[in-house]
Structure formats: C-alpha cells, structure tokens
Amino acid sequence: MxxxxxxxxxxxxxxxxxxxxxxxxxxxxxxxxxxxxxxxxxxxxxxxxxxxxxxxxxxxxxxxxxxxxxxxxxxxxxxxxxxxxxxxxxxxxxxxxxxxxxxxxxxxxxxxxxxxxxxxxxxxxxxAVGMPGVTAWYGLVRIIDPKPGQTVTVSAATGAVGSAFVALAKARGCRVVGIAGGPEKCRYAVEELGFDACIDHRQHTDLKSMSAALKAACPQGIDGHFENVGGHILDAVLLRANTFARVALCGMIAGYDGQPLPLQNPALLLVNRMRIEGFIVSEHMDAWPPALKELGGLVAQGKLRxxxxxxxxxxxxxxxxxxxxxxxxxxxxxxxxx
Amino acid sequence: MxxxxxxxxxxxxxxxxxxxxxxxxxxxxxxxxxxxxxxxxxxxxxxxxxxxxxxxxxxxxxxxxxxxxxxxxxxxxxxxxxxxxxxxxxxxxxxxxxxxxxxxxxxxxxxxxxxxxxxxxxxxxxxAVGMPGVTAWYGLVRIIDPKPGQTVTVSAATGAVGSAFVALAKARGCRVVGIAGGPEKCRYAVEELGFDACIDHRQHTDLKSMSAALKAACPQGIDGHFENVGGHILDAVLLRANTFARVALCGMIAGYDGQPLPLQNPALLLVNRMRIEGFIVSEHMDAWPPALKELGGLVAQGKLRxxxxxxxxxxxxxxxxxxxxxxxxxxxxxxxxx
The missing domain is CATH 3.90.180.10 (Medium-chain alcohol dehydrogenases, catalytic domain)
Structure with a gap:
C-alpha cells in the first residue's frame, strides 16, 4: 500500500x-x-x-x-x-x-x-460546483431571494463563494456589488467575474468611509447582502440597507482569532425591518441538487470560470x-x- | 361643537x-x-x-x-x-x-x-385585542413559530405586548420566561400572567449576570425570543440561544434616547444558525384578523386579563x-x- x-x-x-x-x-x-x-x-x-x-x-x-x-x-x-x-x-x-x-x-x-x-x-x-458554490446558492436563493433589478452585495467577493454568488445573482437580473481586498482583486471582480462594481475594503477601513463607498456603488440602496467577513463591512451594509433587506450570514472571518466583533447598530434591523440569518450549508442537503445543477450549468456555459x-x-x-x-x-x- | x-x-x-x-x-x-x-x-x-x-x-x-x-x-x-x-x-x-x-x-x-x-x-x-396584542401574535406566530415544549422568552414581559405574548405562547404549549423590571412585576408575571418564570433585569444589570439568570430559568436553552428592549438583554439571550433560535425584533426601547446600543457578539447568530427579524405590525395587515380573533377568544375565556x-x-x-x-x-x- x-x-x-x-x-x-x-x-x-x-x-x-x-x-x-x-x-x-x-x-x-x-x-x-x-x-x-x-x-x-x-x-x-x-x-x-x-x-x-x-x-x-x-x-x-x-x-x-x-x-x-x-x-x-x-x-x-x-x-x-x-x-x-x-x-x-x-x-x-x-x-x-x-x-x-x-x-x-x-x-x-x-x-x-x-x-x-x-x-x-x-x-x-x-x-464553484462544490460546497462554496452551494453556499452561495443557498444564501442568495433561500435567504436573500432577490427580485430582478434589486441590488445585492457580497464580501470576500473574489473568493470561491463570492465568485459563484455573482454568477448566480447576475443570472437573476440583479445589480451585484462586491467587496474585496486590494485593487487587483477589485479589477478581477469587475472584469472577469462580472460584478457591476467592487469596493476595495483596504481603501475603506472605517465605517464612515465604507458606508460612503457603498452609497456610491449602490445608488438604489442594498436589498440583500451575503456576509463572509463581519465587522465594519456589515455595519456599513446596515446603514445602506433598504427596507426589508435580507442578510445571509455565512462567515465572520474577521472574528476567527477571537477578537470581539460587535454589531454597532442593531436597531437598524428594526428601523429597516430586516432579516439576518446565519446558516451552514451542510444542514440543508435538499439545496444541493438544484444548486449543483445550476452551478454546473453556469460553468458549462462559460458563465462561471x-x-x-x-x-x-x-x-x-x-x-x-x-x-x-x-x-x-x-x-x-x-x-x-x- | x-x-x-x-x-x-x-x-x-x-x-x-x-x-x-x-x-x-x-x-x-x-x-x-x-x-x-x-x-x-x-x-x-x-x-x-x-x-x-x-x-x-x-x-x-x-x-x-x-x-x-x-x-x-x-x-x-x-x-x-x-x-x-x-x-x-x-x-x-x-x-x-x-x-x-x-x-x-x-x-x-x-x-x-x-x-x-x-x-x-x-x-x-x-x-390585548389591539395593536400590542397583534404585535405579540405576529412575532410569536409568524417569526418565532415555536413548537410545543420549546422555550420562548420576552423582554418588557408585563407590558401590553408581553402579557399577550405569554397567553399566546402558553396556548401553544411553550415554556415562557419573561424579563421585567422589579420584584413586583416579576411576581405579577408569574402569579397573574402565567409566565413559568420571570427574571428581574434590575437584579441582573450586566451580560454575565443576565446570562446566568437566563440559564437558570431556561434549562433547555432558548428557542425563540421576542425583543422589546435591546442592549444587554439581547446579548444575553444570544448566549443562551439554541440552534435555529429565532428572534422577533420589535423594539429597542433601550436605545430610543440615542445612546449607542451595539450587539456584542453577532457571530453567535452564525454559530447558532439563528434568524433575527425586525418588523412593524402595521405592515402585515393580513395578520390582524386571525390575531384579533385568537386574542379576543383568550380574553373572553379569561385566559388573558x-x-x-x-x-x-x-x-x-x-x-x-x-x-x-x-x-x-x-x-x-x-x-x-x-
């Protein structure tokens, strides 16, 4: 052996x-x-x-x-x-x-x-056609459930989840805005992955700056957000969220090392009548077959590479x-x- | 005139x-x-x-x-x-x-x-048979949606919303734990309103103490929570929440005067795969007829006085x-x- x-x-x-x-x-x-x-x-x-x-x-x-x-x-x-x-x-x-x-x-x-x-x-x-892709699918389809023309955002936008998220959201007629670290990733997000815009969080390291960047990139506000990071990105999204916005909470990588990561203004969840929902995709096995089918199709069509x-x-x-x-x-x- | x-x-x-x-x-x-x-x-x-x-x-x-x-x-x-x-x-x-x-x-x-x-x-x-009652009904029935035997909690427990909440939740076979201010209100909550237990938040003014009190009052953890107050009560509830717990976010009275009211550890929403949802009952008019019917019935039967x-x-x-x-x-x- x-x-x-x-x-x-x-x-x-x-x-x-x-x-x-x-x-x-x-x-x-x-x-x-x-x-x-x-x-x-x-x-x-x-x-x-x-x-x-x-x-x-x-x-x-x-x-x-x-x-x-x-x-x-x-x-x-x-x-x-x-x-x-x-x-x-x-x-x-x-x-x-x-x-x-x-x-x-x-x-x-x-x-x-x-x-x-x-x-x-x-x-x-x-x-793309595995766990990260299904994760993006579940958050977008089952939690955010966007209508055509709505604006959705995603942090860690060029990662495995983010790149599947944008393909799935574009297929549903959304405006899709990513948040990623550095100009090279942001360029890649827009030029190759199909994001309508991408915000470099290294250029917007505090709440006020990130909120202003989101306002510029999302002139109609934010209807749905897929959160992989947490911290000031999520705080800023809440400031720019529309009424009845939904947040799929998938990761809070910013807090993995144990540092406290408070949400600054949870009252905005009430003001905007928002829903925020944490999930782990392995607990939703019924989502895998339709998700893998759609993701495989997008790859085969060259829309997700x-x-x-x-x-x-x-x-x-x-x-x-x-x-x-x-x-x-x-x-x-x-x-x-x- | x-x-x-x-x-x-x-x-x-x-x-x-x-x-x-x-x-x-x-x-x-x-x-x-x-x-x-x-x-x-x-x-x-x-x-x-x-x-x-x-x-x-x-x-x-x-x-x-x-x-x-x-x-x-x-x-x-x-x-x-x-x-x-x-x-x-x-x-x-x-x-x-x-x-x-x-x-x-x-x-x-x-x-x-x-x-x-x-x-x-x-x-x-x-x-009880008006806006506060319907508010309790919507949060309990449409957001928390508890199963018999589950534990649900409510802050401002002896207020108009809280007193309707406990009657509706007991009718669904839940263990119901209230949070109220002062021994007199807590006694009233248990002896007259039908709460299984009531925590005096004036005796538990920090996160650690409130969390310990919730642990004692909710030995099976918390499956659903109706939030009227915000602040350290909500933080403590998150610490004691079970997997897939739901929070109906109705009020954050603790923050009405403008003081910041952060949520200390939103990562718990992910850890516990929770859902938190803000709502305002006037936007859900379809809920009013069934809610008023049930609430009126509870009053007529003497179960909600x-x-x-x-x-x-x-x-x-x-x-x-x-x-x-x-x-x-x-x-x-x-x-x-x-």
Whole structure:
C-alpha cells in the first residue's frame, strides 16, 4: 500500500493561527476491507470554516480533534476498490482531509460522490460546483431571494463563494456589488467575474468611509447582502440597507482569532425591518441538487470560470491556509497533491 | 361643537424626552362634513413606538410633525355621524391621537373600526385585542413559530405586548420566561400572567449576570425570543440561544434616547444558525384578523386579563408616557379621557 503524508492538528491557536499548530506525519495506508475504496487525492480544498474548527470553543461545527487529520474536502481518483459501485479511474469528491490518500467506506451514503469532468474541471467540484458554490446558492436563493433589478452585495467577493454568488445573482437580473481586498482583486471582480462594481475594503477601513463607498456603488440602496467577513463591512451594509433587506450570514472571518466583533447598530434591523440569518450549508442537503445543477450549468456555459490559487504539495497546505485567512489567495484556494 | 383639548409635539427631544417637548392646546372641533363622524375618546393608548416618532431621524415610521397632534390609538364612542355606517353610541377604535375628540372621515377605509364590548372591555382594544396584542401574535406566530415544549422568552414581559405574548405562547404549549423590571412585576408575571418564570433585569444589570439568570430559568436553552428592549438583554439571550433560535425584533426601547446600543457578539447568530427579524405590525395587515380573533377568544375565556395603568385626563398623558418609557407603568398604559 502507498505511503501517505498527512497533516494533523497538533495544538490549538492562541489568537492567530500559525504553522506551528499543524504537524506533518507519514503513515502507511491500511489494506482495504470489503466495501472500502482507496482514493488518491488530486486536490485538497482550503476553506475559511476550517479556522473555526481549530478552536475548542462552541462553533457552528464540532471542533477538530487534536492529533487527527485536519478535516477538508478533496477530489481525486479511485485507485483500488472493494465496492461494486466504484472502479479504478473513477473521479470522486469527498471529505478526505489534509492527506494524500484516503480509505473510504463506500457503503456509508454520502461519503463519496462520482463526478463528471466532461464540462467541469475536477478541481471545480471543490469550489464553484462544490460546497462554496452551494453556499452561495443557498444564501442568495433561500435567504436573500432577490427580485430582478434589486441590488445585492457580497464580501470576500473574489473568493470561491463570492465568485459563484455573482454568477448566480447576475443570472437573476440583479445589480451585484462586491467587496474585496486590494485593487487587483477589485479589477478581477469587475472584469472577469462580472460584478457591476467592487469596493476595495483596504481603501475603506472605517465605517464612515465604507458606508460612503457603498452609497456610491449602490445608488438604489442594498436589498440583500451575503456576509463572509463581519465587522465594519456589515455595519456599513446596515446603514445602506433598504427596507426589508435580507442578510445571509455565512462567515465572520474577521472574528476567527477571537477578537470581539460587535454589531454597532442593531436597531437598524428594526428601523429597516430586516432579516439576518446565519446558516451552514451542510444542514440543508435538499439545496444541493438544484444548486449543483445550476452551478454546473453556469460553468458549462462559460458563465462561471473563477480563478484558483493552487499551492503545490501537502506540506504547503498550512502556509496556503493561513495566507487565505489573510486574503492572500486569489479565488478558490486549493492544494494540488499529484 | 365641543371644545377639544389636544397635545402637540412642540419640539424634539435632545437625548431623553421630557414634558417640555409637548404642548397642551384647546381648540374647537370643526362642524361635520358629509361622510364624517365625531368621536369622543374614552381612552388614549400610550405606546413605546411613539418615542421613536418624536425623533427626526430615520426610523421605522415617519417622524411625528412638529406642531401637530401627537399620533396615538384611541377608543371611544360615536357622538354624531354623517356616515350611514356609524350611529351615535357606536363604540369604535381608531388612531385619534392625543386629544379628547376627533373628527374622522369614515369613508376612508381602516380609519375607524366598530368593536363589540360584550366580552372584551373597551380599553382592551388598545392593548390585548389591539395593536400590542397583534404585535405579540405576529412575532410569536409568524417569526418565532415555536413548537410545543420549546422555550420562548420576552423582554418588557408585563407590558401590553408581553402579557399577550405569554397567553399566546402558553396556548401553544411553550415554556415562557419573561424579563421585567422589579420584584413586583416579576411576581405579577408569574402569579397573574402565567409566565413559568420571570427574571428581574434590575437584579441582573450586566451580560454575565443576565446570562446566568437566563440559564437558570431556561434549562433547555432558548428557542425563540421576542425583543422589546435591546442592549444587554439581547446579548444575553444570544448566549443562551439554541440552534435555529429565532428572534422577533420589535423594539429597542433601550436605545430610543440615542445612546449607542451595539450587539456584542453577532457571530453567535452564525454559530447558532439563528434568524433575527425586525418588523412593524402595521405592515402585515393580513395578520390582524386571525390575531384579533385568537386574542379576543383568550380574553373572553379569561385566559388573558392583563392589568392596565390608567392616567386620568389628557394633561396627564406626557408624564404617563415618559414614566412608561422608564418602566414605571404596570401593564398597558392608558389615559382615560372621560
């Protein structure tokens, strides 16, 4: 059986996460039992939610246990199978974790899913046509539910969720305004992703400035917002929100390191009769089939072709992950493992 | 025509509202035109939303114009009518304002509504079977939507909204915990209104203490909350909220005087996948018929008999109103005008 590099969570962050929180080990993959499948991972997905799991505190998901392989989505190829539904060469998506290989019990439903790469690149099943894409779909369709002509906004606009969000919102006839970090990302948001405008939050670091930028970019106000960041961006959105505006609250990456992140003026939720709703997409499995169908169609039609940031080799995963938390990636952050 | 005492908004509050913001004047009621009805007000309703209207800032309703009669709900009796649907002696509810008499154009739909006082006292149409009752109904039924056995909480528990809320929630099989100011109100909440427990917020003035009190009173956590106050009560509720908890945001009386009222940890909305929704009941007219029907039934059955605080005479209205904002009333605050 092949040797398998793995990255474990070694210890929990105190404040900011660092590479010293992780540990790289090498093991042997165990021989297959009946019903099991050996998958060679081609790509590992790095996602902001993983930072929340590194903490021991109550979060929207169970804490990552110490000394175990970091959780994570993977795409790869079946190399050996003792399950009749899987053959060597099948391309699959699953939650293989931060390692090069995984042994999966294919009899358990939902652990592996075969994917078709005729029209969709394999890596996209970790991004645009995977969990981040479905996350964007759920927030837009089920929570914000915009009408044509309405204005919707999204923070972390050039990330995996944001790039799917804009494609889905444009398909519904919305004005879509992104918020991203730096002129290069903002240019990419408008020129390649299709945003109508993009605000550089590094140029608007306080509430007043961000609110003025939103006012300029959203002359008709904001009807729906998808929040990945929190902090002064969300405060500013509330100041510019229209009556009955909806906020899909998906991430508060600005607070992952434990700093307090108050909402300055929640009375605006009342003044504007707003709805704000937190969600985690794995709790809404009924949304996945329609979301994946629409997202796959947008990719096949060339309407959703976001960039990817690809780190090479498992050992590069911790640095790539920490960089992503600081916004150093450009589009979906992946680690190539082959 | 009778002489009519009126209270006008004379100037806007700077910070806390005072009696000097109001002015009492006496005018003549004008002669009736075709289609008009002359109503003698028996009771004027005093409600927290009026404080928001005294400000010039954007709020959930238009600002009260200076120099005009203060807005307000009234019940009374038709004294003279030039509209075929109304006869002298009819008992009616309307938005007559802070004055003793009003001349109403009965051809405009929705300005006057005849009420039946066989089983419901006339004044209750300003409280339990009026706007506050419907407000409680909408927040509980349409936003919180609790299941039997779930725990729901409400701030300003012994007010007009809170007392209707507990009757409606008990009818749905909930555990209902109130938050009110002072031991006397808490005793009344449990012994007369039917709350399972009531927390005295004067004994729990910081987040940690309020959170501990909620934990003790809600051993199964909080599934739904009706917010009338804001500030540290809402912060504490978020700390004790269960997964998928809903918050109906109806008032933030703690912030009416303009002081900042941040929400300390909005990330809990994500952690608990919560929904928080602001609303104003006059925008949901479809809710009024089923709500009034249920509320009237509860009153008729003796299951909803809240106390009232009754000030005597129009000139007493400003002091009664300001006292209510400080929680000095006991149950629905009214002014008797006859």
């Amino acid at each position: 092949p040797r398998n590099q793995q990255i474990l969570l070694d210890n929990r962050p105190e404040g900011e996460a660092t590479e010293a929180n992780f540990r790289l080990v090498t093991t042997d993959t165990p021989p297959l039992q009946d019903g099991q499948v050996l998958v060679r991972h081609h790509y590992l997905s790095l996602d902001p939610y993983m930072r929340g799991r590194m903490n021991d505190s109550k979060s929207y998901a169970a804490a990552q246990p110490l000394g175990e392989v970091m959780i994570g989505g993977t795409v790869g190829e079946v190399v050996e199978s003792r399950h009749p539904d899987y053959q060597p060469g099948d391309q699959v998506v699953g939650m293989g974790g931060w390692q090069e290989w995984s042994v999966v019990d294919a009899r358990q439903p939902g652990l592996l899913r075969k994917v078709d790469t005729t029209h969709v690149p394999l890596s996209y099943y970790l991004g 976001p960039r990817e940031s690809i780190a090479q080799g498992l050992a590069a995963a911790p640095a790539a992950f920490l960089g992503m938390l600081k916004g150093q990636n450009f589009g979906k952050q992946l680690v190539r493992l082959v | 009778p002489r009519n005492q009126q209270i006008l908004l004379d100037n806007r509050p700077e910070g806390e509202a005072t009696e000097a913001n109001f002015r009492l004047v006496t005018t003549d009621t004008p002669p009736l035109q075709d289609g008009q009805v002359l109503v003698r007000h028996h009771y004027l309703s005093l409600d927290p939303y009026m404080r928001g209207r005294m400000n010039d800032s954007k709020s959930y309703a238009a600002a009260q114009p200076l120099g005009e009669v203060m807005i307000g709900g009234t019940v009374g009796e038709v004294v003279e009518s030039r509209h075929p649907d109304y006869q002298p002696g009819d008992q009616v509810v309307g938005m007559g304002g802070w004055q003793e008499w009003s001349v109403v154009d009965a051809r405009q739909p929705g300005l006057l509504r005849k009420v039946d006082t066989t089983h419901v006292p006339l004044s209750y149409y300003l409280g 809240p106390r009232e605080s009754i000030a005597q005479g129009l000139a007493a209205a400003p002091a009664a109103f300001l006292g209510m904002l400080k929680g000095q009333n006991f149950g629905k605050q009214l002014v008797r005008l006859v």
